[in-house]
Amino acid sequence: MNAEKRGGRHLKKQKSLLIISITYMLLLLLIPTVVLLPFSSKEPEQKDVNADQSEPKESKKESLDYTVSVFRDQLGEVEELELESYVAGVVASEMPATFEDEALKAQALAARTYVTQLIAAGGAADLPVKADITDTIAHQVYKSDDDLKKLWKDEYESKKSKIKKAVEATKGEVLTYKGKPITASFFSTSNGWTENAKDYWEEDVPYLQSVESGWDKEVAPDFIHETTITVAEFEEKLGIKLSKGEIGTVMERTPGHRIKTVSIAGQTFSGRDIREKLGLRSTDFHWTQKGDSILIQTKGYGHGVGMSQYGANGMAKEGKNYNDIVMHYFKGVEIASVDSILPSIVAQR
Secondary structure, three states: OOHHHHHHHHHHHHHHHHHHHHHHHHHHHHHHHHHHHHHHOOHHHHHHHHHHHHHHHHHOOOOOOOEEEEEEOOOOEEEEEEHHHHHHHHHHHHOOOOOOHHHHHHHHHHHHHHHHHHHHOOOOOOOOOOOOEEOOOOOOOOOOHHHHHHHHHHHHHHHHHHHHHHHHHOOOEEEEEOOEEOOOOEEOEOOOEOOOHHHHHOOOOOOOOOOEOOHHHHHOOOOEEEEEEEHHHHHHHHOOOOOOOOOOEEEEEOOOOOEEEEEEOOEEEEHHHHHHHHOOOOOOEEEEEEOOEEEEEEEOEOOOOOEEHHHHHHHHHOOOOHHHHHHHHOOOOEEEEHHHOHHHHHHOO
C-alpha cells in the first residue's frame, strides 16, 4: 500500500475520532440537563398543592365582618360595634373572668348566638330606637373597654386577654336548631336542675328543657341564700292579707324542682309571680314566719332556663369542653357558622 493511501486512511481515522470525541462531549453536557428537567418542572406544582392544603386551616375561623347596633341605655344612643368585639364585651360583663377557659368559650358561643338570633329577627322590638339589642339585663349586659378598665383596674390586661382568647376560639360559631339560631338563654346558678322554658315563660321550646346540673352546688359560692322580709311588706307586695300563722301552701312543683304554683290567702300565684314581686333570687324558695318577719330561703340564682353559668364552670373543671357544655344545656342543637345565618339578613338592611 502506498504512502498516499496510508495517509488518506490516517486522516479519515483522525476525523472519525474527532467526531466521536465531539459527540461524547455533547452527550456529557446534555445528559445532566435531560435528567434534571423532569424534577425541576415538578417544583411549582408541589408548591401549589401545599398552598391549597394550608388554606382551609387558615380560614377555618374566618368569617365575614358583621356589626351589631347596641342601644347604650345610660347614654341613650346607639353604638355600632364589630360582632366579635361586642361578644367579648358581653362575656366580660356576664361571666367572671376567673372562670375556666371552656366555660368562657361556652359563654361566648351563647352570647354570639343570642345577638345573632335578634339580628335575624330584625332587631329587638322593645327599644325606644331602632337597634339590634340593648346593653342591659333585658337582653345581655355589654360593657365597653373603658367601662372594663374602670371595673378591673390593674387586672384589665390579663382578664381582657383571657376573654379575648375564648372569643377567638369560637369565632363565627353559633348554636342552631333545625338550621335557625336559637334563643341561647343563660343564668347564674341552678338549684340542681335547669327549668323548662314552658314552666317559666309559658312557651314550649324544644331545646330549652330541664336537665340536671349538679355542679352548681359544688362550685357556686352562694348556692343557698336567705333573706328576711316583714309580714307587712310581704302582704303589701302580694296584695293579700295573711291569716294568723299562715303563709301559704305549695300546690305544684316543676320538673326543674321549682315552685310552679302556690296558694296564699285564697289566691293562687305562680312561682315566677312570687319571685318577681318579692325580688327573690330564684323560684325554688322556702319560707318560715318568725313573729312579724318571714325568712325566705332560695336555691340558685336566675330564671333557670338554658345554660347555668356556674354549672358550665363546674363542667369545665371536670375536663369538659365548650362543645360538651352547650350540648348538655341546649338539647338537640348544632354548632354552625354565623355566615350561614347573617349574610342574607345583612344584605336586606
